[in-house]
Amino acid sequence: MANCIVFHTQIASIMEVLANAAVAEICKVVDDDYAVFRLEITQTQKENRTLRKKLQLLELKVARERVLASPNSVKIIDRYRGMARGGHLTGGYRSFVKPAGHNTWRDDQPITVDEGSGTSTQHIIMIESAEAAGPGVKQERSEGEEDLRHSRDIQTGAVNEPPVANEDPTTPPVQPRTRRRITEVSGTPNAVLKSETDTETLTGLGQLGCPLASRSEYLLYGNTSQRTVRSHPYSSDLLQTQNGPSCSYATETEMIPGDMPLVLDTQTNSMTGDWNQYSSSVYSEGFQDNKGEGLVVDEVTVKVEGGAPLTWNADQTHLGEGHLQGNTSDFLDYRESLETNLNVATHSPLLAFRDPDPVSTSMAPSNSHGRILFDEVLNSNNRARAQGGGATSGNSKEKRFLCMFCNKGFSCPQKVEIHQRVHTGVKPFSCTQCHMHFAKAGNLKRHHMVHTGEKPFSCSQCHMRFAQAGDLKRHQRVHTGEKPFSCTQCHMRFTQAGDLKRHQRVHMGERPFASTQCGKRFSERRYLRIHQQKKHSTK
DNA sequence: CTGGGGATGGGGCCC
DNA sequence: CGGGCCCCATCCCCA
Numbered sequence: 118m119a120n121c122i123v124f125h126t127q128i129a130s131i132m133e134v135l136a137n138a139a140v141a142e143i144c145k146v147v148d149d150d151y152a153v154f155r156l157e158i159t160q161t162q163k164e165n166r167t168l169r170k171k172l173q174l175l176e177l178k179v180a181r182e183r184v185l186a187s188p189n190s191v192k193i194i195d196r197y198r199g200m201a202r203g204g205h206l207t208g209g210y211r212s213f214v215k216p217a218g219h220n221t222w223r224d225d226q227p228i229t230v231d232e233g234s235g236t237s238t239q240h241i242i243m244i245e246s247a248e249a250a251g252p253g254v255k256q257e258r259s260e261g262e263e264d265l266r267h268s269r270d271i272q273t274g275a276v277n278e279p280p281v282a283n284e285d286p287t288t289p290p291v292q293p294r295t296r297r298r299i300t301e302v303s304g305t306p307n308a309v310l311k312s313e314t315d316t317e318t319l320t321g322l323g324q325l326g327c328p329l330a331s332r333s334e335y336l337l338y339g340n341t342s343q344r345t346v347r348s349h350p351y352s353s354d355l356l357q358t359q360n361g362p363s364c365s366y367a368t369e370t371e372m373i374p375g376d377m378p379l380v381l382d383t384q385t386n387s388m389t390g391d392w393n394q395y396s397s398s399v400y401s402e403g404f405q406d407n408k409g410e411g412l413v414v415d416e417v418t419v420k421v422e423g424g425a426p427l428t429w430n431a432d433q434t435h436l437g438e439g440h441l442q443g444n445t446s447d448f449l450d451y452r453e454s455l456e457t458n459l460n461v462a463t464h465s466p467l468l469a470f471r472d473p474d475p476v477s478t479s480m481a482p483s484n485s486h487g488r489i490l491f492d493e494v495l496n497s498n499n500r501a502r503a504q505g506g507g508a509t510s511g512n513s514k515e516k517r518f519l520c521m522f523c524n525k526g527f528s529c530p531q532k533v534e535i536h537q538r539v540h541t542g543v544k545p546f547s548c549t550q551c552h553m554h555f556a557k558a559g560n561l562k563r564h565h566m567v568h569t570g571e572k573p574f575s576c577s578q579c580h581m582r583f584a585q586a587g588d589l590k591r592h593q594r595v596h597t598g599e600k601p602f603s604c605t606q607c608h609m610r611f612t613q614a615g616d617l618k619r620h621q622r623v624h625m626g627e628r629p630f631a632s633t634q635c636g637k638r639f640s641e642r643r644y645l646r647i648h649q650q651k652k653h654s655t656k
Numbered sequence: 657c658t659g660g661g662g663a664t665g666g667g668g669c670c671c
Numbered sequence: 672c673g674g675g676c677c678c679c680a681t682c683c684c685c686a
Contacts, residue, residue, distance in 0.1 A: 525667095531673070532667090539666070553664090559675060560664065567663070581661085587678060588661070595660070609658090615681060616658070623657075658686100665681080671674090 516526030518533045522540040527533045535557060538544065544554035546561040550568045555561040563585070566572070572582035574589040578596045583589040591613065594600070600610035602617035606624045611617045 529672075557666075592661070620658075
């Protein structure tokens with residue numbers, strides 16, 4: 118019995134020793150592998166850092182070479198720079214900026230009053246062809262001395278506080294603080310787009326490493342998104358890291374994507390009513406030139422060639438609900454497209470500094486907008502074709518001017534500028550007799566017939582008259598019986614495409630209009646409206 | 657739910 | 672190059 122006990126004790130001790138040995142072995146193996154793994158990670162990270170630095174150096178070098186080689190090839194021109202230097206920009210010019218369909222106007226919305234004749238707030242960015250090596254964008258500082266002062270103002274201001282105008286210190290910051298009557302803002306030189314980059318405007322570019330493009334083939338036409346950063350409440354953080362007042366670009370190391378403030382988070386307000394915050398920061402240099410003050414514009418005179426000056430009175434603040442119901446969703450759709458299309462987002466003013474992905478943001482040396490655009494253009498052709506709009510080469514009329522929002526190609530920069538109003542919501546042409554605003558002069562002219570009652574198109578088969586030829590054409594299907602739009606799911610045929618589309622909701626069971634109160638959904642907006650009216654009357 | 661007209665948005669072409 | 676115009680698509684509203 119005693120032997121048996123001793124035997125069991127021995128077995129137990131042996132097993133314990135074996136178990137300990139096994140655990141030790143396992144631990145050793147794990148530790149070894151872990152150490153190796155960590156070592157590999159560390160080495161990879163070091164390699165990445167080294168390569169990144171090399172890449173930056175190379176790009177900087179190429180950029181400088183290009184600046185020396187071709188000083189005139191890329192222009193981002195502020196036609197108002199001269200005004201700013203002359204000290205006449207205390208009020209700035211206003212960008213009449215509104216997201217398409219944003220159905221409320223605020224007094225402080227900046228206003229742009231020009232047609233695509235080269236008198237807009239936007240800038241042109243020329244982009245190198247895909248064949249050219251290295252980044253091909255140079256950006257001309259546009260604010261000039263005004264901007265430098267602005268930068269200093271921000272830098273000396275309190276961190277995380279929005280820029281405050283000096284004109285009226287009694288007014289709370291960010292609130293509209295001045296009311297100005299602006300006239301003849303469109304009287305700026307039309308030749309801006311053709312002007313050459315002078316040497317003065319190159320100041321600071323060497324630091325920026327934003328190169329000039331030679332033999333430019335594609336042009337992106339747009340805004341400088343760094344403005345978004347500057348007007349952002351956190352922008353002072355970014356600005357304070359800059360090397361000099363002439364440089365408004367932060368380098369990659371300065372603008373750590375992961376730590377980057379999400380501009381859109383703030384600007385999301387713009388989608389829910391504070392569009393002005395976005396529009397001012399991105400599109401209105403007047404805003405910048407006024408050190409961030411929110412501006413109130415009472416009245417703007419739009420000079421339209423051959424016509425009487427058109428005025429928009431800010432007191433007529435609201436666009437008609439009916440006119441904008443659809444457009445609101447248009448803008449939201451656009452925003453959604455930006456958010457779901459990273460390629461677009463990288464150069465969108467909305468999202469230019471939003472991307473927290475260090476890879477995408479590090480694409481650009483110094484995070485320069487130009488490089489982002491450059492990268493974008495390299496990929497633009499296929500996408501533009503996919504979007505059905507932008508053939509950028511191979512056409513009889515080469516469309517080498519690209520929209521910076523959707524990459525659609527146009528044959529000349531003015532067309533791009535006009536087209537980009539689709540995205541920016543800029544509507545420089547205002548009706549003198551109502552609140553309506555239009556992106557194109559022709560649309561305003563056409564709209565004018567609403568007020569005059571002019572209906573030059575008369576039906577030959579009935580008494581009906583129409584203001585537009587297309588309306589007459591559409592009407593004549595009533596007489597001809599032509600119903601070119603047929604439902605694929607039933608026998609129904611329609612004279613209008615919209616009728617077919619509306620009808621197809623019957624089959625789809627689509628109910629896109631939901632009540633915000635009870636969530637009940639309707640196939641058409643009017644049913645929702647009726648429902649809400651009923652709810653309202655029962656309260 | 658359909659028919660039909662009013663009106664705007666926006667691209668393209670022409671002068 | 673810029674303006675004007677045409678045209679199509681689309682939305683909206685009312686009957």
